[in-house]
Amino acid sequence: MPHDGGLLQAAVVFLFAAVITVPLAKRLQLGAVLGYLLAGVLIGPSVLRLVTDPESVARVSELGVVLLLFIIGLELSPRRLWVMRRSVFGVGLAQVLLTALAIGSVAWLVFSRPLNTAAVLGFGLALSSTAFGLQILAERKELTSPHGRLAFAILLFQDIAAIPLIALLPLLAGARHLDAGEVELRDILLAVGSIGAVIVGGRYLLRPVFRIVLKAGLKEVATATSLLVVIGTAWLMELAGMSMALGAFIAGLLLADSEYRHELEAQIEPFKGLLLGLFFMSVGMSADLSLLLNEPFAVLVLTVLLMLLKLPLLYLVGHLAGGLDRVHALRLGIILAAGGEFAFVVFKLAHEQGLVDTRLHGLLVLSITLSMAVTPLLVLGLFRLFKAKPSPVSVPDEYARIDSDAPRVVIAGMGRMGQIIARVLRAQRVPYVALDTAVEMIDYGRSLSLGHMPIFYGDPLRPEILRAAKVDKAEFLIIATDDPDTNLKTAELVKQLYPHIKVIARARNRQHVHRLLDLGAVPVRETFHSALEMSHQALLGLGLNEEQAAARIRRFQRHDEEVLAAQHKVYDDDAAVIQTAREARAELEHLFDADLIENKGVK
Known part of the structure; x- marks a missing residue:
């Protein structure tokens, strides 16, 4: 010491x-x-x-x-x-x-x-x-x-x-000692x-x-x-x-x-x-x-x-x-x-x-x-x-063999977001096929707890997997993996192979949204809507009534989507994006202040 x-x-x-x-x-x-x-x-x-x-x-x-x-x-x-x-x-x-x-x-x-x-x-x-x-x-x-x-x-x-x-x-x-046998046995x-x-x-x-x-x-x-x-x-x-x-x-x-x-x-x-x-x-x-x-x-x-x-x-x-x-x-x-x-x-x-x-x-x-x-x-x-090549995963035949009629929706990625989407589609009796590269996730998805979902092993970045899943016959491809690069590459590949299909993709952040829009996909920010709901609950707890809280959240969401659309035109220009964000922040504060004055006037 x-x-x-x-x-x-x-x-x-x-x-x-x-x-x-x-x-x-x-x-x-x-x-x-x-x-x-x-x-x-x-x-x-x-x-x-x-x-x-x-x-x-x-x-x-x-x-x-x-x-x-x-x-x-x-x-x-x-x-x-x-x-x-x-x-x-x-x-x-x-x-x-x-x-x-x-x-x-x-x-x-x-x-x-x-x-x-x-x-x-x-x-x-x-x-x-x-x-x-x-x-x-x-x-x-x-x-x-x-x-x-x-x-x-x-x-x-x-x-x-x-x-x-x-x-x-x-x-x-x-x-060696005379009692070694006893010691060893003990x-x-x-x-x-x-x-x-x-x-x-x-x-x-x-x-x-x-x-x-x-x-x-x-x-x-x-x-x-x-x-x-x-x-x-x-x-x-x-x-x-x-x-x-x-x-x-x-x-x-x-x-x-x-x-x-x-x-x-x-x-x-x-x-x-x-x-x-x-x-x-x-x-x-x-x-x-x-x-x-x-x-x-x-x-x-x-x-x-x-x-x-x-x-x-x-x-x-x-x-x-x-x-x-x-x-x-x-x-x-x-x-x-x-x-x-x-x-x-x-x-x-x-x-x-x-x-x-x-x-x-x-x-x-x-x-x-x-x-x-x-x-x-x-x-x-x-x-x-010495860079390693991706090793083939040991997958049971029934997981790798994609048996499906013409699905209306194909889901790529069966994590937390993918599972919720699949449950909603199943409740609406919409035929779908889900793909994932984790055998454990497929095993879990096919268990009794999730009701034997049609999940198959497959990498959506491989064209033969997309063909086997009959993406060409689907109306929507929903990309829900938690890897932004995979989502971007999948959206790009699908739009090249099947330009007619509508792609809805999970987006990590605003920059990711812009890149998905460039590819013709519909981006959905993974934390945006849950953050809005948490803000809604906080506003209710801070004294606003349901109508006031809902109106504030709707205004914020509409304003943020307008700003995002404006920033998409200049997202490769850092100075322009920063200037847009400053103007948007001042505008949003002005809108909320106007709401506050209006509410006081009503009272």
Whole structure:
């Protein structure tokens, strides 16, 4: 901690370092993770020495990984995990075994390390960073990409595999006792009992507890309960000698189908972000830069060797066993080639057991930290160099086969707006066809809750999909996706192919409205009418009667539409648009003032 031992000073140091370095790293497109690592290096014992005891920070920061795994569990469910079993226990197992064998063989044959030490090095360096990899994927919005999904499955298996590896360290060190069998049996029973307690508690105890707490209506108690679930589960698993992160993941998995899932996620998310940042800073603080200055060749060779061994193997596993194309397999390798946080734990215990000497332990910690620091740079450079093609989505035949007579309306996009439009059309018995590119949305739309809507998988930007949906025979195409670019491109394509059809398109903002008008579509602003209704309710609450409030809203709407039409003629001239907006604002205030005088005169 800082020299004077003040907790407040420590908080100021960490927050100041993060506020300075993380935005700078983001600005340079290096990612937040590298910013946190840099902050840790700067305030750590190797540079400014504002924090001299990284171990005390690391203990608290591990909670960031715990909270991350809990939220990951919340976003899964036992059913989805069963669907992923091939990726988790097939591809994940293959990656760990192949990588451990390759690295262990190099350590044994090339560097003449003892066999037990080589085994520890192989399995320890085979692990990648869950927090690091998922954070990079989340920043790039690639968690649902093919390499993102497989990376998550591999990382999940690695977290599970770290537990028996840690348990086997005393055995590899040769620490055998006469009562070892009893100790091992006791540890196994304790681990099984802890997992059973977490499963039973998560299934039968947590839901009633959350029901009682949320009924009390105290937000701070709900937050405390959420943290108690995660930290308490992690503590219980640690008592059993198991991974805290795995315990939190199991707890999240059990609550994934709970009605309180979204509440839990909202309560935990801010703490997860802060503690994950603290975790990465603690990794940066643990880096011994003096070792880098004294033995730069050894550190760099170990770092390069680690990534050169892991990356090709990850590529092969992703391509051959995971079914990824070459570009996505390469991206998988880049994301997971660095070492992981569990490796720090493994090598620290191995050092205590005498399997790894002090110099090698320092080299390993520094090499893993450097490999993490290099990863965002590789992602930034190589991802741009090797651009991935959109991968085909696995879609059931009945979703992809568009069976329809001549629909009067085709809806592109079945999010919240599209679903409301579809329900109105169905209530009026208007035949329609809906298209979406999210299999989950199609599955939901065809469920009993929405009454088996005619929703099909299809990208409206593909002409063959438009033909299959019989857009040429429809009277209206309603574009309701939440992506402005998709809406514009779809409107342009449809107007080229079928000039006769009337296009109604969802518009994000005024600029978007102008571009849709240029294409001959009818734009509907997605928030305009709901904002008018909210204003109407506010005016009623402020003392206006129904007639007065409705008249004010109608006048505002008519005036705004007139201004929008005037601005459409000059929307590519910023100065003219600003001048029009100023004149319109003054005119609207004058109109409302006239209404106010008129109402007083009537009274």
